[in-house]
Amino acid sequence: MVFPERYKEGMHYATVKRGNITEELFTSSAAIDAVKKGQTIPSGTVITMEDYRDGKLFRYVVMEKRNGWGAEYPPEMRNGEWDFQAFNADKSVNRSENLDRCFACHKGQAKHDFVFTTDRMKSTK
Numbered sequence: 001m002v003f004p005e006r007y008k009e010g011m012h013y014a015t016v017k018r019g020n021i022t023e024e025l026f027t028s029s030a031a032i033d034a035v036k037k038g039q040t041i042p043s044g045t046v047i048t049m050e051d052y053r054d055g056k057l058f059r060y061v062v063m064e065k066r067n068g069w070g071a072e073y074p075p076e077m078r079n080g081e082w083d084f085q086a087f088n089a090d091k092s093v094n095r096s097e098n099l100d101r102c103f104a105c106h107k108g109q110a111k112h113d114f115v116f117t118t119d120r121m122k123s124t125k
Contacts, residue, residue, distance in 0.1 A: 001064055001085040003093075007048040014120035024050040025117055035121040041113045043067045043081065059094060060087040061102065063115070077103045079114040 007026045014025040031045040047063040062085050069081045077100070084106075086097035106114045115121075 001062065001083060003060070003087050003091045004046045004048055004062060004064075005091075007046065007062075010046075010048075011124060013124040014117050016117070020054045022052040022055075024052070025120070026050075027121070032121050032124050035118050036124075041065060041115065047115065047117075057089045059089060059097075060091070061085075062087065063102075063106075073103070077107070079103055079106050080110070082106070082114050 010026050010028045011032055012024060012026050013032060014023075016023040016025070025047060026049075027047045028045060031041050031047070034040065034042055043066055045065045049061045050057060051059045051061060063082050064085075065080070065082050067081060069083050070078045073079075084099045084102040086094040086099065086102075088094045106116070109116055112118045
């Protein structure tokens with residue numbers, strides 16, 4: 001997966017704050033529209049999270065969905081056709097990030113296509 005350079009051309013649909021962490025979430029209008037219609041999030045969707053710590057950009061975490069993706073993962077880890085990648089603040093791949101944590105955490109959101117923020121997508125104007 002490569003860094004989605006044009007992610008801000010999509011829609012900013014949520015800000016999540018937890019203590020000193022602020023997450024800004026972006027995705028395409030096609031993904032937002034599908035969720036609002038009760039449809040599956042389409043293949044090709046990219047969800048980009050800017051992760052700020054104490055007001056400073058710390059990293060990016062990206063989810064991307066593609067037809068056929070995820071088949072290489074064991075069933076207990078697979079998140080449908082989603083894959084994850086972390087990037088440093090300079091947009092380089094963060095090779096030290098344990099992406100298994102992303103898979104494990106999102107696994108519980110299977111009924112929401114493995115995305116925690118579909119409720120935020122539904123309320124985006």
